[in-house]
Amino acid sequence: MKKIDFDGFAHAYDDLLREQTTFFTEDETYFARYKIDIVRRLATSEPRRVLEFGCGTGRNIRFLRDAFPRSEVMGSDVSQKSLDLARSSNPGVHFWREGDDAATRSGFDLIFIAGVFHHVPPSERNAVAACVAERLNAGGTVAGVLRVRGGSTK
Numbered sequence: 001m002k003k004i005d006f007d008g009f010a011h012a013y014d015d016l017l018r019e020q021t022t023f024f025t026e027d028e029t030y031f032a033r034y035k036i037d038i039v040r041r042l043a044t045s046e047p048r049r050v051l052e053f054g055c056g057t058g059r060n061i062r063f064l065r066d067a068f069p070r071s072e073v074m075g076s077d078v079s080q081k082s083l084d085l086a087r088s089s090n091p092g093v094h095f096w097r098e099g100d101d102a103a104t105r106s107g108f109d110l111i112f113i114a115g116v117f118h119h120v121p122p123s124e125r126n127a128v129a130a131c132v133a134e135r136l137n138a139g140g141t142v143a144g145v146l147r148v149r150g151g152s153t154k
């Protein structure tokens with residue numbers, strides 16, 4: 001499995017995504033909104049704290065904030081450059097780099113994950129999933145969008 005260095009193309013990520021999705025829709029926010037609409041429908045109660053794990057450049061954050069206006073929405077990622085962009089387009093939202101200062105990173109009622117796990121090497125996925133689960137409050141929800149490819153464990 002080839003690991004992508006998201007720091008290396010954080011600045012181009014949004015443009016690349018736009019190029020790939022214009023075939024389906026001219027509205028570049030369509031897929032982000034679509035995913036969050038599903039999460040909104042899945043949520044059985046109003047979450048107090050919401051985390052987007054692997055938030056990248058923060059494209060989904062404003063839709064999470066719109067969907068859960070009374071919640072505290074935060075984002076985390078391993079890519080510092082993506083986080084820098086996420087911060088600049090989402091002022092007032094707390095973002096942090098995974099691996100830094102773990103103490104305050106728990107207590108979430110809803111954790112949203114989109115397009116992250118297929119970038120995590122298979123041998124690390126259980127540990128990453130366990131780390132996500134540890135952050136969840138009792139009764140909380142993890143809502144994820146996964147891409148699974150059969151036939152390869154590399």
Ligand SMILES: C[S@@+](CC[C@H](N)C(=O)[O-])C[C@H]1O[C@@H](n2cnc3c(N)ncnc32)[C@H](O)[C@@H]1O
Pocket residue numbers: 006053054055056057058059060076077078079082098113114115116119120128
């Ligand atoms: C395809 S992008 C998706 C970004 C965002 N979720 C979205 O939907 O636009 C995948 C993101 O996962 C992040 N990522 C990969 N491994 C991670 C890990 N172990 N923990 C947190 N984020 C991770 C990458 O840095 C990258 O920003």
